[in-house]
Amino acid sequence: MDLDSALSIVRQGQYDEWNVINDAYPIVAAYKPDLNLTISWGRARSDHFAEPWATKFADSHATSSYLEVYFASALVFRTFYVTVDGGRADLPVPSERDGILTVSREDDALIRAISTLQGPQRLEMYDEYFRRAGIRVMDNQHSH
16 A cells, blocks of 8 residues: 555545544544554644634634554654644644635545544534634645
8 A cells, every 4th residue: 555545545534444442642543444554643743723713713722733644553644733612623724825724625634534533523513613714625735
């Protein structure tokens, strides 16, 4: 399996294809069809993330954490995301240009996937907070 194939599987975020262990941080999920592929998320990067788009919610506290993809126990990919409104939703980190916040389709899919793996309510919160943050998905943008 190459890196693009592994990331494609993660981005698809099919809940029933993952064994999620959600009783501690970081959260870990193993891909059932190939247990060599695992992801983890929730390991702290920063306890204070202070960009205006992330702190404009009722609870202005935002943090950043890592999303990591492993294959055969080797770290093959790492990015980070932001948890907003006191932990209510995880969002990809957008780029800003001329006051417009955008993320790549790939970054949206990665963070949407970990929200999916945490259950339907968490995915609903992702969609709501993505919209409320004013983030747009751009097809031609490079991922972080």
